[in-house]
Structures are given as structure tokens and as C-alpha cells.
Amino acid sequence: MSYESKHTFASLPQMERGVSKVLGRDPKGNNFLYANGKTVIIRNIDNPSIADIYTEHAQQVTVACYAPSGFYIASGDVSGKIRIWDTTQKEHLLKYEYQPFSGKIRDIAWTEDSKRMAVVGEGREKFGAVFLWDSGSSVGELAGHSKSINSVDLKPSRPYRLISGSDDMTVAFSEGPPFKFKFTLKDHTRFVNCVRFSPDGNRFAAAGADGLIIICDGKTGEKISALGGEKAHNGGVYAVSWSPDSSQLISASGDKTVKLWDVSTGTAVTTFNMGNDVMDQQLGCLWQKDHLISVSLSGNINYLDKNNPDKPLRVIKGHSKSVHCVTVHKIDGKSIIFSASHDGHINILSFVLTHLLGLPNGKGHTNQVNKMVVDQAGQLVSCGMDDTVRFTDTQTKEYSASDVVKMDAQPKCVSIAPGGLTLVVCIDLVVLLKDKKKVFTLEKLDYEPETGAIHPGGTTAAVGGADGKVRLYSVQGNSLKEEGRTLEATGRVTAMAFSHDGAHLAVTDEKKVLRIFTVADDYAIKDDFYGHHAKIVSVAWAPDNEHLATSGMDMMVYIWTISDSDKRLKIPDAHRLHHVTSLAWVDDHTLVTSSYDACVKQWTIMY
Known part of the structure; x- marks a missing residue:
């Protein structure tokens, strides 16, 4: 590699x-x-x-x-x-x-x-x-x-x-x-x-x-x-x-x-x-x-x-402040990179033309954007420290005043699934949205939620906590029901992601461990991956479901192979001065990273 x-x-x-x-x-x-x-x-x-x-x-x-x-x-x-x-x-x-x-x-x-x-x-x-x-x-x-x-x-x-x-x-x-x-x-x-x-x-x-x-x-x-x-x-x-x-x-x-x-x-x-x-x-x-x-x-x-x-x-145009998250989406067959920064700006970058296509028009987030994903309808779903979740059409590239959901607490993470489902993890709250509307809220929790991921099939929501546990909830209509099942991480959960085929759940924590769970095997631990020297902050699956990338506070990016834990690739000093804040795959061989240096980088990965 x-x-x-x-x-x-x-x-x-x-x-x-x-x-x-x-x-x-x-x-x-x-x-x-x-x-x-x-x-x-x-x-x-x-x-x-x-x-x-x-x-x-x-x-x-x-x-x-x-x-x-x-x-x-x-x-x-x-x-x-x-x-x-x-x-x-x-x-x-x-x-x-x-x-x-x-x-x-x-x-x-x-x-x-x-x-x-x-x-x-x-x-x-x-x-x-x-x-x-x-x-x-x-x-x-x-x-x-x-x-x-x-x-x-x-x-x-x-x-x-x-x-x-x-x-x-x-x-x-x-x-x-x-x-x-x-x-x-x-x-x-x-x-x-x-x-x-x-x-x-x-x-x-x-x-x-x-x-x-x-x-x-x-x-x-x-x-x-x-x-x-x-x-x-x-x-x-x-x-x-x-x-x-x-x-x-x-x-x-x-x-x-x-x-x-x-x-x-x-x-x-x-x-x-x-x-x-x-x-x-x-x-x-x-x-x-x-x-x-x-x-x-x-x-x-x-x-x-x-x-x-x-x-x-x-x-x-571009970013002049630290970039906190990136995501990738195909529009008319062309891969487009969305990047968002500390000041609330979202930029639209062309992967093929390698230049900035512009920014969404209108009034968007007024504070740091924490997480972005693109749903099946082609909407950019973003959450920010202005306590809102926004749905922005990636075709028209315009912010809509009506497609904003105000949260009762600051959102940390968003995850999407088919059927218009959006899972939002906030400070002390977990909120389920359907078709851009709140339909269910988990509150008065006995743990501090940190991050979340919803299964591609839309059946299960996983929420990672500060206590090092991942709680599984079944999505039943417009509600979340606790399954009474928890998965163990080795420390405070920092990032989670289901593979695109839904076969595996990747969980990272502050103890520098990437843990992979096999969904079909009742979430049994498949493997633990070690290599980072500091807290892992981001994880992203490649489209092939065989490889995934993680980034940590150690300024390193690792590419892991699920079938072979010894087969890994290290990118040291990916952004030289700062840790990599977010990762996204364009295709099986192209990775995009962002950092506090206000730059977005594109990497070619050879297996």
C-alpha cells in the first residue's frame, strides 16, 4: 500500500x-x-x-x-x-x-x-x-x-x-x-x-x-x-x-x-x-x-x-478559518467535495477541476459546522454550533429558510438513512428527524452522548457515549427503542460509522483504538486496530467496504484493511501543523482530508 x-x-x-x-x-x-x-x-x-x-x-x-x-x-x-x-x-x-x-x-x-x-x-x-x-x-x-x-x-x-x-x-x-x-x-x-x-x-x-x-x-x-x-x-x-x-x-x-x-x-x-x-x-x-x-x-x-x-x-474563494468537516457527493456523475469551517462557511469544491465551484447562496450557518452528510434526496444535511440542522439542495446550491430545524441543544453529529431519516446527537439529547421534522427525542439520559450512526438499512441507531459504551436503538416507525444492548469501546467514543453495506460498525475512542463490530454476528468484535499515538477523531469507510480511514490528534491518517489487520498504510503529518479534523472518500482510491490549517487535501491511495 x-x-x-x-x-x-x-x-x-x-x-x-x-x-x-x-x-x-x-x-x-x-x-x-x-x-x-x-x-x-x-x-x-x-x-x-x-x-x-x-x-x-x-x-x-x-x-x-x-x-x-x-x-x-x-x-x-x-x-x-x-x-x-x-x-x-x-x-x-x-x-x-x-x-x-x-x-x-x-x-x-x-x-x-x-x-x-x-x-x-x-x-x-x-x-x-x-x-x-x-x-x-x-x-x-x-x-x-x-x-x-x-x-x-x-x-x-x-x-x-x-x-x-x-x-x-x-x-x-x-x-x-x-x-x-x-x-x-x-x-x-x-x-x-x-x-x-x-x-x-x-x-x-x-x-x-x-x-x-x-x-x-x-x-x-x-x-x-x-x-x-x-x-x-x-x-x-x-x-x-x-x-x-x-x-x-x-x-x-x-x-x-x-x-x-x-x-x-x-x-x-x-x-x-x-x-x-x-x-x-x-x-x-x-x-x-x-x-x-x-x-x-x-x-x-x-x-x-x-x-x-x-x-x-x-x-x-475558499476557507480562511479552520475546516472542521468534509463530505463527498456525486452531482451529474461528477464528484463534488463539500467542506465546512469554523465560521460557518460551506464551500463546494470540484474534485475533477480541482477548484472551488462556489458557496451555497443565501444565509447559512452562523457558527461552526460540526458534521455534514448528503442524503438520498441529494440534500446536504449539516449541523452546527448555532443549534440548527440545515437541509441544503446540492443541485440549486441555495440555503432555504424553511429547511432549518432548530435544536434544543447544540448538535454534535448527524447521520442519515433511507426514508428521510436523520439521527442528530446533541449535548444530552438524541433526536430523530423524518422528512426534516422532529419526530422523537431521547432526553434525560443517564449517559453523555458523543456521536451517533444510523444503519444504512434504517433499522438500528447506534449512539456512542462518554462512558465508553455504544448503545443500540431500534428504529420503530417514528421512534427509537432501546434494545437493552450495549457495545464496549475502550474509552470515550469519538467517532462511529457503519460500512456502506451495513455489515460492520467502526467505533473509535480517545484511547487510540479502532474497534470493528460485525453486525450479522450480533455485533461481535471482529478486530481491534492500533497505530495512532493520540485520540482518534474521525473515521470513514471506503466504497469497497474493505478499507477505512481514521485520523487522530497525532496528525496521522491511517488506511486499514478489514480482512487483514496487519495490512495498513500510514500518512504521517498529513496536514503538518494540525490534526486532521475530517475524512471522506471520493472513490476506492481517493481520500479527502481537512484540518485547522484551513486547507482541504486530496490523496491517491494505492493498494
């Missing part, structure tokens, strides 16, 4: 209101970069479904920047660590690691020869540093600011110049190397969010929370003009990015627009209206080759269209 990582549905940038998001530019023009949690996402700009993930930071990553050579990336985190790593190898080997100051890093810049770096942020003793990339030796100092520095850039041609923008509402101009502070520009009346030199080095732009974009001479630092006169935007400007020929730039603003400017005349050529919702605020932008990209507060990545400023060419 062997496995291969086939595809990664990458996370979106992790956004924070009022904080600019730096997008890293690939000097070779192929990729762009951004950070989410402890990861750096490297995404192909022409085909953003192609993505790579760097996972070696121990703290939350804030910014990542390519060296002008294209061979290395420098990434910084909230602790003040800078890691410089290789882009040419799949392993992304670490070249150097530095800690220029203690505190959150906000921006990174390189000189055009890829030999010197400037790093700025929220240091305790100092707010920035300039050093040689291969030794860490200082090549000057970043002075002139009294508060944390938000942005930095280095002139891409000699003589070198350094500019930095700060919360103290000033832009500092330095000459070097070694870099020495010369003077400050005090045109802004609020925080300076972004400073960027033009590619030819003749000018630089400084953008602030006051809506101003100042254009200055790249060599002397003298102010030339202000784009748009008094104000470039009606809201704060969070990012600017120059065109490759240095004649134009784009700016991203909290007023929910991106503007394309002719720098010589100081006028806006095009205004891209990105929406009316607060989540449509624009916090980052990038001009790379012919692509104009912006990032919304929602995390959506927008490919802007100069010919149609009110409608982007494409919008890359």
Missing part, C-alpha cells in the same frame, strides 16, 4: 479588519504569496488552483517576500523570527533564521541584488532592522519613527534608498548602505499603511489611513504630488502596487474600491467597485504581469478586469 498527495485546495489569506495584507510578488512572474496562520501559501498566478504550502514557522506568519533572484523567500512571524528558505526544492530547505527584533513583523524588503534585507514591525526595543541576508550583520539602522512601522521598501536600483511608513503618521527616508536616516515626510494625518518604490526606482508612493497617496522622488525623497488631489479614496488606503512600466499603480481601500491611477497626471483611470458589504473592504493588492489582484476583508482574492470594473474576471 502507498499514497500520493494529489492536490491541495489552499486556504485564503487570513484577514484582520483595519490591517493591510501584504501579497508577495514572484520576480519570475509565476506565483504570488500570502500568509494564513502558521503557513505561507505559494499560489500560481495564472492557475491559482495550483498551490504549495510552507509550514515551518512555530508562530503565526504575518508576511512573506520573494528575494529578487527568485531563489529564496523570507517570511516573518508574530514573534519576530525571519526564516529564509529555498523555493527551488519541494522541501523548502531552511537557509538562514534570524530574530532582528522581538515583536510582530509587518513587512520585509530586499535590495535588488538579493544581498540585504530590511525588516520592520512592532518591536519592543526597536521597530526595524537592516542586515546582510547571509550573515545577519547590520548594514545601518532604521530610525526616525516613534511608533511601530507598518511598511518598508528598498529602492530597486542604485543609489539605494530606504523608505518606511509608521503609526506615527510619518514616512522616514534613509540613504545607504549603510543606511542612515535623512528626514521624515509629514504629509499624512493618520497611520501610514504602505510605502512602495516604482520598479524603475524613480518614484515612490506612500498610502495612509487618511485616504492620501503621496508620490515622491525616489532619489531625493521630495514630494512630487498627491494622487486625486486632497484624497485618493474616501476610506483608508491599505496597499498600493505599481505597474511593471512604473507609469501606473493600483490602490486598495477600506471604501470598498480599488483604483487604477495614471501617476503622471495624478488621476484615477478606473475605479473597481468591489461591493457594498463591510467584508468587501480591500486590504491588499498586487500588480504582476497582466494580472491586477486585490484581497477583500472576507479573504476573497479578486482578479480585476480593466474592461469591466464592476465585475472581477474571477474571484478565488
